[in-house]
Amino acid sequence: MTFLRELLFPLIAVLCAFLVGAIVVLFIGDSPVETYRLLLGSAFSWPDGIGYTLFFATPLIFTGLAVAVALRGGLLNIGAEGQLYVAAFATAWVGIKLASFPAVLLVPLCCVAAIAAGAVWGAIPGLLKARFGSHEVINTIMLNFIAVALVGYLTQYHYRIPGDPIMESAPIGNAAHIARLGRFVPGLPERIPLNFAFLLALLASWLVYVLLWKTKWGYEIRATGQNPAAAEYGGVSIRRQVVLTMAISGALAGMVGINEVLGYRYRYYDGFSDNYGFTGIAVALLGRNHPLGVIVAALLFAVLQRGGVPVDAFTQLVSKDIVLILQALVILFVAAEAMFRRSGRRWQGAGGSSGQATAPGKI
Amino acid sequence: MRSILTLSLVFSTIRLATPLVWAAIGGLYSERSGVVNIALEGLMLAGAFTAAAVTFYTHSPWAGLGGAMGAAALMASVLAVACIRFKANEVVAGTGINILFLGLPAVLSGALFLSSGSTPQIPKEDLLPTLAQLVPIASQWRILSDVSVMSLLALLVVVLTSYVLYRTPFGLRLRSVGENPEAADAAGVRVNRIRYVSVALSGVLAGVGGAYLSIGQSSLFTRNMTAGRGFIALAALIFGKWRPVQTMLACLLFGFADALTIQMQGVAKLPSGEDVPVQFIQMIPYLVTIVVLAGFIGQSRAPGALGVPYDKES
Numbered sequence: 001m002t003f004l005r006e007l008l009f010p011l012i013a014v015l016c017a018f019l020v021g022a023i024v025v026l027f028i029g030d031s032p033v034e035t036y037r038l039l040l041g042s043a044f045s046w047p048d049g050i051g052y053t054l055f056f057a058t059p060l061i062f063t064g065l066a067v068a069v070a071l072r073g074g075l076l077n078i079g080a081e082g083q084l085y086v087a088a089f090a091t092a093w094v095g096i097k098l099a100s101f102p103a104v105l106l107v108p109l110c111c112v113a114a115i116a117a118g119a120v121w122g123a124i125p126g127l128l129k130a131r132f133g134s135h136e137v138i139n140t141i142m143l144n145f146i147a148v149a150l151v152g153y154l155t156q157y158h159y160r161i162p163g164d165p166i167m168e169s170a171p172i173g174n175a176a177h178i179a180r181l182g183r184f185v186p187g188l189p190e191r192i193p194l195n196f197a198f199l200l201a202l203l204a205s206w207l208v209y210v211l212l213w214k215t216k217w218g219y220e221i222r223a224t225g226q227n228p229a230a231a232e233y234g235g236v237s238i239r240r241q242v243v244l245t246m247a248i249s250g251a252l253a254g255m256v257g258i259n260e261v262l263g264y265r266y267r268y269y270d271g272f273s274d275n276y277g278f279t280g281i282a283v284a285l286l287g288r289n290h291p292l293g294v295i296v297a298a299l300l301f302a303v304l305q306r307g308g309v310p311v312d313a314f315t316q317l318v319s320k321d322i323v324l325i326l327q328a329l330v331i332l333f334v335a336a337e338a339m340f341r342r343s344g345r346r347w348q349g350a351g352g353s354s355g356q357a358t359a360p361g362k363i
Numbered sequence: 364m365r366s367i368l369t370l371s372l373v374f375s376t377i378r379l380a381t382p383l384v385w386a387a388i389g390g391l392y393s394e395r396s397g398v399v400n401i402a403l404e405g406l407m408l409a410g411a412f413t414a415a416a417v418t419f420y421t422h423s424p425w426a427g428l429g430g431a432m433g434a435a436a437l438m439a440s441v442l443a444v445a446c447i448r449f450k451a452n453e454v455v456a457g458t459g460i461n462i463l464f465l466g467l468p469a470v471l472s473g474a475l476f477l478s479s480g481s482t483p484q485i486p487k488e489d490l491l492p493t494l495a496q497l498v499p500i501a502s503q504w505r506i507l508s509d510v511s512v513m514s515l516l517a518l519l520v521v522v523l524t525s526y527v528l529y530r531t532p533f534g535l536r537l538r539s540v541g542e543n544p545e546a547a548d549a550a551g552v553r554v555n556r557i558r559y560v561s562v563a564l565s566g567v568l569a570g571v572g573g574a575y576l577s578i579g580q581s582s583l584f585t586r587n588m589t590a591g592r593g594f595i596a597l598a599a600l601i602f603g604k605w606r607p608v609q610t611m612l613a614c615l616l617f618g619f620a621d622a623l624t625i626q627m628q629g630v631a632k633l634p635s636g637e638d639v640p641v642q643f644i645q646m647i648p649y650l651v652t653i654v655v656l657a658g659f660i661g662q663s664r665a666p667g668a669l670g671v672p673y674d675k676e677s
Contacts, residue, residue, distance in 0.1 A: 024467075024470065028470065028471070028474040029474065030474075076452070076454055076455070078454065078458065128653065128656070128657055131657075132656070132657040132658055134653070134656035134657050134658070135656070135665075137399075137401070137454050138597070138598075138601065138652065138656060139653055139656065141401075141594055141597075142594075142598065142649040142650075142652050142653050143649075143653070145591060145594065145645075145646070145649045146646050146649050146650065149642040149643070149645045149646045150642065150646070152642050153640045153642035153643065156640070156642075157640060275462070275465075278458060278461075278462060281455065281458055282462075285455065317473060317474040318470060318473070318474070319469055319470055319473040319479040321465070321466040321467075321469035321470045321473070321479060322466065322470055323466070324462055324463070324465050324466025324467075324469075325463060325466040325467055325470060327462055327466075328459045328460070328461075328462035328463035328465075328466060328467075329459075329463070331455060331456075331458060331459035331462065332441075332445060332451075332456060332459040332460070332463070335445060335451035335452055335455040335456045335459060336444075336445040336449035336451040336456065337449070337451075338449040338450050338451070339448075339449045
């Protein structure tokens with residue numbers, strides 16, 4: 001019953017978001033039915049629809065997991081965007097510097113660079129909170145801007161091929177490329193950038209599940225998130241926990257760099273992230289901060305992202321930015337979920353414990 | 364260095380600080396009442412788009428300004444209802460509003476003007492006036508001809524806010540609700556009503572800041588034209604320790620950093636003969652905020668009940 005309820009509220013939130021989205025489309029003067037048909041329908045064709053949807057879902061699984069782990073630990077990581085930028089640059093940097101290494105060494109090294117850079121960038125706000133008590137929300141926002149400026153500087157002044165008008169780094173070594181799934185899946189052409197990072201995302205989801213629910217570390221993270229005072233009384237060092245949780249969260253966000261650099265563009269491309277870090281917040285909330293939920297929510301947002309292209313092309317007035325609106329509405333409805341519980345309680349008598357997904361936002 | 368530090372740098376600083384002051388003072392009302400306002404960026408965008416669209420149709424910048432205030436206040440009220448009535452996490456709901464206004468203006472301008480990138484150009488005579496346009500004699504003084512009316516009004520708003528916050532019953536209630544809602548409630552203050560008003564007010568002011576961008580400083584709305592100014596305003600609010608005058612000074616400092624970035628492009632060189640990377644100047648407001656929050660430059664203490672929903676029963 002609890003499980004069903006956990007499933008019910010995100011579903012209601014999504015439906016409400018789509019309903020309000022339909023009103024916006026109607027107000028503009030287009031057909032909501034047609035828009036939603038294009039938005040949701042194009043994702044299921046084989047091979048392009050499914051291939052691209054899974055490709056788009058990959059970074060969202062990583063950032064969704066990143067936000068979810070932090071929320072489980074009572075922290076709000078708004079900084080996945082900055083973490084993934086720094087990590088993607090670090091991935092490319094290793095791929096460029098060690099280009100002559102053989103693939104068996106270079107690919108793991110690049111992956112370690114992505115994870116380590118993300119972890120470090122995530123640990124900074126953790127350290128600031130542990131040491132000075134400054135709130136991670138403001139610091140992660142500030143670090144997002146600093147990250148974008150920093151990697152922008154490095155790209156523009158140090159790693160761009162002279163004369164290249166595009167803000168992108170030199171290409172990484174061929175040995176650093178990871179295989180596209182098209183090479184192994186019959187019928188899936190290799191031009192579709194779906195790559196091994198997708199399988200890595202599924203593996204990461206499983207690892208996060210094991211970490212959170214099967215290990216002492218994970219137990220401590222969750223205990224800290226639910227009741228820091230009690231956890232501390234039970235012998236958990238809150239300060240250490242904050243740094244550790246933010247580092248894990250940053251590492252997960254950093255893995256976006258593996259998909260982007262090693263599996264897709266084979267270089268660092270400035271401004272590549274399509275709001276992955278912020279969409280990760282929606283993914284985590286909708287997925288109830290559970291790895292399985294994160295995968296499902298990431299797929300939903302990937303379907304929408306894929307659907308934005310035909311909406312742009314085939315509707316008269318609606319542009320693909322309707323996807324951003326739906327995303328924002330999902331966040332708002334999931335965040336204000338108490339509105340459904342309130343009306344739900346009336347029917348159920350007393351629907352007592354609300355599994356509030358979000359951490360208290362004390363700044 | 365002399366070539367950089369000219370009078371035009373001063374004007375440029377004032378111009379660039381103006382939208383920050385409006386938004387930051389808006390954020391001040393919300394946060395001093397205890398509601399985190401991370402949505403300043405989105406509220407500014409709401410104001411900027413509405414101002415441009417309304418001015419384009421009515422040819423009146425004042426109608427545009429009113430529209431901007433109304434639209435942003437409406438969106439701020441949505442945020443307030445989500446956070447106060449339904450106890451949504453304020454940061455999460457604010458992020459939702461920010462993402463909403465990356466998408467909504469693009470979709471609306473796509474439908475209204477068949478261009479999802481921007482609204483049409485507004486003729487110069489329909490824009491918010493500079494001081495020289497209002498007081499014809501003043502056009503001889505450069506300081507007045509270059510300064511927008513909105514800059515002067517921003518200064519007035521700061522003074523007015525200082526007065527309201529520290530000298531009126533409403534200000535006292537607002538501060539008490541933000542510091543200690545239980546005590547305020549016990550004293551008969553309607554905690555949530557004060558918070559609704561404050562958050563809506565933050566929308567009005569942030570909306571003006573956005574309108575200044577689209578129909579003051581520039582002459583059209585472009586996609587994501589705030590480019591992080593809402594967050595810089597938030598940073599200024601923290602740097603200014605949630606106090607009106609200090610917040611304005613922080614805005615001026617960040618405006619100055621911005622002005623310097625623009626002036627240094629292609630002009631200033633490092634001793635090695637390279638351009639000064641603008642990225643490092645762009646980082647300043649954000650680095651300053653982190654340092655201030657960590658307590659290195661004086662303590663910046665947030666209102667006591669910031670981010671804590673108030674529930675009478677609990």
